[in-house]
Amino acid sequence: MAQAFLEKGFLVVISGPSGVGKTTFCQALLKDEPRSVYSVSATTRPPRNGEVQGRDYHFLSEKEFFKMRDSGGLLEWASVHEWYYGTPREPIERWLKENRIVLLDVDVQGGESIKKALPEDVFIFILPPSLEVLEKRLSHRGTDQDAEVKKRLKNAPFEIGHMKSYAYIVVNDKFYEAYARVKAIVEAEKSRISRVVLPAWTSSM
Numbered sequence: 136m137a138q139a140f141l142e143k144g145f146l147v148v149i150s151g152p153s154g155v156g157k158t159t160f161c162q163a164l165l166k167d168e169p170r171s172v173y174s175v176s177a178t179t180r181p182p183r184n185g186e187v188q189g190r191d192y193h194f195l196s197e198k199e200f201f202k203m204r205d206s207g208g209l210l211e212w213a214s215v216h217e218w219y220y221g222t223p224r225e226p227i228e229r230w231l232k233e234n235r236i237v238l239l240d241v242d243v244q245g246g247e248s249i250k251k252a253l254p255e256d257v258f259i260f261i262l263p264p265s266l267e268v269l270e271k272r273l274s275h276r277g278t279d280q281d282a283e284v285k286k287r288l289k290n291a292p293f294e295i296g297h298m299k300s301y302a303y304i305v306v307n308d309k310f311y312e313a314y315a316r317v318k319a320i321v322e323a324e325k326s327r328i329s330r331v332v333l334p335a336w337t338s339s340m
């Protein structure tokens with residue numbers, strides 16, 4: 136529910152090992168929160184079946200990616216699973232000016248870089264109930280070749296090892312319970328006093 140005064144925009148950085156459900160959380164938030172937008176990353180990874188250029192990722196060649204990075208076009212970038220990924224800077228700056236809530240699905244390296252630059256933003260780590268469950272979810276997802284699944288599983292301990300950099304941790308066992316928590320975090324962060332333009336009538340008090 137909207138409050139009677141202006142609330143500033145902020146970033147919600149969602150990280151966690153591949154297969155934990157980050158995309159599903161972002162999609163659900165996009166439906167529920169009218170002020171939210173999704174930051175579409177740039178990547179050198181080739182598209183999976185069904186992925187759409189500009190909607191899921193900006194799929195770039197290495198040359199294009201490096202050009203964007205070297206001209207300052209990326210807010211952060213990292214090498215993940217042997218591909219490059221990065222967050223385009225321009226839309227983020229524009230959305231924050233428009234007081235939007237910007238959802239980012241980035242790895243822990245990206246999360247830590249953003250935290251250094253923008254520590255007031257919202258950092259949520261999604262943890263699977265166990266590594267076994269993660270493995271099952273990843274192999275049943277059916278979107279990646281076996282080699283890609285293996286790379287993603289191998290990387291899970293690295294991601295989980297960095298979760299203490301995050302302010303919030305949510306275990307994705309039953310999605311609807313986990314999502315209720317993520318939603319509650321975002322809802323609470325909207326009311327953080329530093330993000331609110333206080334009404335004029337309170338200024339003399």
Ligand code: 5GP
Pocket residue numbers: 150151152153157176177180211212213215216220221222240241242243244245246
């Ligand atoms: P996938 O190839 O499965 O879509 O993503 C692989 C990993 O890259 C995921 O952990 C995802 O969070 C991360 N990732 C996606 N976009 C970005 C980005 O812009 N920056 C960083 N640092 N990681 C990203």
